[in-house]
Amino acid sequence: MKFDYLIVGAGFSGCVMAERISSILGKRVLIVEQRNHIAGNAYDYFDENGVLVHKFGPHIFHTNSKKVWDYLSAYTEWIPYYHRVLGMLDGEMVPIPFNLNSLNILFPSTKAKAIENALLEQFKLGDKITILQLQNNKNKQLQNLADYIYEKVFHGYTVKQWGLRPEELDASVTGRVPILISRDNRYFQDKYQAMPKHGYTEMFRRMLKSPNIKLLLNTDYKEILADVQFNKLIFTGPIDMYFEYKFGQLPYRSLRFEFEFHNKEEFQEAGQINYPNEYEFTRITEFKKLTHQKNILGTTIAREYPEVYKKGINDPYYPVPKKEYREQYILYENEAQTIKDKVIFAGRLAEYKYYNMDQIVARALHLFEKEINTEKDNKE
Amino acid sequence: MKFDYLIVGAGFSGCVMAERISSILGKRVLIVEQRNHIAGNAYDYFDENGVLVHKFGPHIFHTNSKKVWDYLSAYTEWIPYYHRVLGMLDGEMVPIPFNLNSLNILFPSTKAKAIENALLEQFKLGDKITILQLQNNKNKQLQNLADYIYEKVFHGYTVKQWGLRPEELDASVTGRVPILISRDNRYFQDKYQAMPKHGYTEMFRRMLKSPNIKLLLNTDYKEILADVQFNKLIFTGPIDMYFEYKFGQLPYRSLRFEFEFHNKEEFQEAGQINYPNEYEFTRITEFKKLTHQKNILGTTIAREYPEVYKKGINDPYYPVPKKEYREQYILYENEAQTIKDKVIFAGRLAEYKYYNMDQIVARALHLFEKEINTEKDNKE
Ligand SMILES: Cc1cc2nc3c(=O)[nH]c(=O)nc-3n(C[C@H](O)[C@H](O)[C@H](O)COP(=O)(O)OP(=O)(O)OC[C@H]3O[C@@H](n4cnc5c(N)ncnc54)[C@H](O)[C@@H]3O)c2cc1C
Ligand SMILES: Cc1cc2nc3c(=O)[nH]c(=O)nc-3n(C[C@H](O)[C@H](O)[C@H](O)COP(=O)(O)OP(=O)(O)OC[C@H]3O[C@@H](n4cnc5c(N)ncnc54)[C@H](O)[C@@H]3O)c2cc1C
Structure with a gap:
């Protein structure tokens, strides 16, 4: 078969580029996907009880980019949704990220008031600060608050999430734990926050409507590589796999999801409840x-x-955030540079990096403009 | 790409053969499907309200074949279901096919009793007879009943369904209208009647699990034919299209479905209600x-x-049942014979014939045994 582009992976990275290439350039694309469905890790489907669920973990769309928002809006309508996360701390459910409400639920009121005042003396209402800023603070009360949050919100969750103690991770991860100086209980503060009205998978289906896009499912790209002709490869799978693990396997953390149907109106108070300290699981999502x-x-x-x-x-879900693994990745990245005229590496697996959906869409649009839609550049 | 078999169409015909070829013979199959989904006309999906609906019309599984039942049972559990159809006749809802209950609802009780007795004199309780048997009957009462059923149940429905008057169709169609000499209100009397527990599409998904089966969606087979290598083609698309309409286009009847969500427990009394005489539509299906x-x-x-x-x-949904079209098809069939070593034509479109799902599965299993799994025959 002959195509202009062979794209490996039908997630956001692959599908956005396929859509652009087919509709802007009118070129022919073959997408090869090893799974039996499109949408990558954003895949959702109706389970046997008719509930729309996310197969690979809860995906909440949020962005500050009007460009990304407008782009996706061509393929879906939206349902406004503000994500709320509660954390189970000392037997109480409190807003996460930790905020002034969390403080008031967990501490005796005089103490809470005092800490709140100390916070508001140093920070503006509405600020999003990091735990590092409190740890390094001169105010003893705020140092203690930092210790409390580190201990109750961060430590246990991290051990479960990564199977590593916080000390073993990059300091950047540890220091980045956010604290909100406000009573805003939303998990995100982005300008656009919403869920695709008919689900992510349906949004992808609409992206792939062009007759220029062919979709080969159930197929690892290596099985067909020798038999397909194409001008350029866009690879959104794991970069270490592409290079046959020549610099070793890049470490990932994986996840297992236990789905359960309950015959009642509501299971829990919020869409997501985190359990930093109890149980083996990290969180429970209620999809409705x-x-x-x-x-x-x-x-x-x-x-x-x-x-x-x-x-x-x-x-593979999350790249493990350790400097040495990033360095290992750089070896692959350098290798990728040597074949950049033939292969574009893009996406969370190909760049060994956690990206939110909006970031990955922005990146795919950018790559399209910079690396693919180059004739236009020439004309300008 | 190199495959042992190229299969055109991911309906029952194509998928059953793909499953057999991959699991019994361990050979490599590429299925090419022009739509963006598997399951052919049996495709079902959860709509935006979480209701499992059939995109191409209500599909009820029923069979007397233990072989077909056992085969499909490897890919799905079942929900027992007896299909009931009501027809709106003279403002009353009566069981279809017309049976003794329909008679008693529509006629004054003494008249109904008399006709019932006349029927039971000539036929056994439980018989399924045809309208032709009543039309040709010596008993005047039964002739009148035949006229009534022809007029109220058959005539209007047929005109809507085919856009033709009954006289313009094959006599076999007209004569075949069934009448049930019983109070059995079920639409089918088959030994096995059920719906796949997780839907048809999920059943197909499980059929296609083998790594030997690759699935190319959004693709008309002609787009890739020149670039794929294979030993044999299995073609389940329209036979006239395969031969580029050299003997003219085979006439089909099409359908349009108007889906509607209602905010209530129940819309109608039965899964299917036929409107032989009123409205432009022929029937309403309530999927739940x-x-x-x-x-x-x-x-x-x-x-x-x-x-x-x-x-x-x-x-294309239904081949139009007229002798001249069947003869036109025969021209194609003869042409197909000349290339039968290279191409197997199978399925409702390739054979220009209405088949129920169980028949099409039986046929695919048979074709596999007879035309494909021939090494086994040689060994025996
Ligand atoms: C648990 C979890 C929760 C998340 N929640 C959010 C959230 O709430 N909000 C948010 O913005 N982002 C969220 N994300 C991030 C989001 O999932 C990613 O941004 C997005 O999936 C990245 O898209 P991608 O196309 O780069 O990768 P993917 O979606 O992973 O797509 C890559 C595709 O390539 C295929 N592939 C790989 N190798 C091969 C091969 N050899 N041959 C053929 N195909 C291959 C894979 O099967 C996959 O379908 C979350 C991620 C995780 C893991
Ligand atoms: C309205 C309706 C109701 C029905 N209800 C019942 C029922 O209640 N019970 C029952 O037993 N049966 C029912 N049937 C019959 C049932 O749908 C068929 O038996 C079954 O779909 C036949 O399977 P198939 O694989 O032969 O054809 P299809 O399911 O039509 O599959 C053929 C596939 O080939 C694809 N194709 C065609 N041309 C090309 C091409 N050029 N390139 C690539 N792909 C191509 C098509 O897109 C299609 O997906 C019903 C049929 C209709 C129309």
Whole structure:
């Protein structure tokens, strides 16, 4: 078969580029996807009870980029949704990220008031600060607050999430734990926050409508590489796999989801509840809270269990945030540079980096403009 | 790309053969499907309200073949379901096919009793007879009943369904209208009657699990034919298209479905209600009645409007049952014979024939044994 572009992976990275290439350049694209569905890790589907669930963990769309918002809006309508996360701390459910409300729920009121005043003396209402800023603070009360949050919100969750003690991770991760100087209980503060009205998968389906886009499912790209002709490869799979692990396997953390249907109106108070300290799972998602599905009796939840990633057994989810692994990745990146006229590496697996969906869309649009739609540049 | 078999079409015909070829022979198959989904006309999906609906009209599984039942049972569990159809006749809802209950609802009781007795004198309780048997009957009462059923149940429905008067269709169609000499209100009397527990599409997904089966969606086979290497082609698309309409286009009837969500428990009394005489649509299906989905508030229905088939505009559904078209098909069939070592034609479009799902599965299994799994025959 002959195509202008062969794209490996039908996630956001692959599908956005396929859409651009077919509709802006009118060129022919073959997308090869090893799974039996499109949408990558954003894949959602209706389970046997009619509840729209996210197969690979809860995906909440949020962005400050009007460009990304406008782009995706061509393929979906939206349902406004503000994500709220509660954390189970000392037997109380408190807003996460930790904010002034969390403070008031957890501490005796005089103490809470005093800390609140100390915070407001140094920071503006509405500021999003990091735990590092409190740890390094001269105010003893704020140092103590930092210790409390580190201990109760961060430490246990991190150990479960990564299977590592915080000290073993990059300092940047540890220092980045956010604290909100406000009573804003939303998990995100982005300008655009919403869920695609008919689900992510349907949004992808509409992106891929062009007759110039062919979609080969159930297929690892290596199985067909020798038999397809194309001018350029866009690779959104794992970069270490592309180079046959010549510099070793890049470490990932994996996840296991335990889905459960409950015959009741509501399972929990918020779309997501984190359990930093109890149980083996890190969080429970209740999908109806995210999607506002109104007409279903009963509700489906998922418990999320972090796991060691084992190639061929489970899926790679999160790159492990350690400097040495990033350095290992750089070896691959350098290798990729040597073939950049033939292969574009893009996406969370190809760049060994956690990206939010909006970032990955922005990146795909950017790559399209910079690396692919170059004739236009020449003309200008 | 190199495959042992190239299969055109991901409906029952194509998928059953793909499954057999990959799992029994361990050979490599590429399925090419022009739509963006598997399951052919049996495709179902959850609509935006979480109701499992059938995109191409209500599909009820029924068979007397233990072989077909056992085969499909490897890929799905089942929900027992007896299909009931009511017809709106003279403002009353009566069981279809016309049976002794229909008689008693529509006629004054003494008259109904008399006709019932006349029927039971000539036929056994439980018999399924044809309208032809009544039309040719010596008993005047039964002739009148035949006229009544022809007029009220058959005539209007046929004109809507085919856009033709009954006289213009094959006599076999007209004569075949069934009448049930019983109080059995079920539409089918088959030994196995059920719906796949997780839907048809999920059943297909499980059929296609083998790594030997690759699935190319959004693609007309002609687009890739020149670039794929294979030993044998299995073609389940329209046979006239395969031969580039050299003997003219085979006439089909098409359908348009109007889906509608209602915010109530139940829309109608039965899974299917036929309107032989009123409205432009022929029938209304209420999907929850078929699938027994219990936990959805509200219900989705579809009104079914027969239409003229126009190539490229809508889909071919039913071959028009006229002798001259069958003869036209025979020209294609003869042509197919001349290339039978290279191409197997199978399925409702390739054979220009209405088949129920169980028949098409039986046929695919048979073709596999007879035409494909021939090494086994040699060994025996
Ligand atoms: C648990 C979890 C929760 C998340 N929640 C959010 C959220 O709330 N909000 C948000 O903005 N972002 C969220 N994300 C991030 C989001 O999932 C990513 O931004 C997005 O999926 C990245 O898209 P991608 O196309 O780069 O990668 P992917 O979606 O992973 O797509 C890559 C595709 O390539 C395929 N592939 C890989 N190797 C091969 C091969 N050899 N041959 C063929 N195909 C191959 C894979 O099967 C996959 O489908 C979350 C991520 C995770 C893990
Ligand atoms: C309205 C309606 C209701 C029905 N209800 C019932 C029922 O209740 N019970 C029952 O047993 N049966 C029912 N049937 C019959 C059932 O749909 C068929 O038996 C079954 O779909 C036949 O399967 P198939 O694989 O032969 O054809 P299809 O399911 O039509 O599959 C053929 C596939 O080939 C694809 N294709 C065609 N041309 C090309 C091309 N050039 N390139 C690539 N792909 C191509 C098509 O897109 C299609 O997906 C019903 C049929 C209709 C129309």
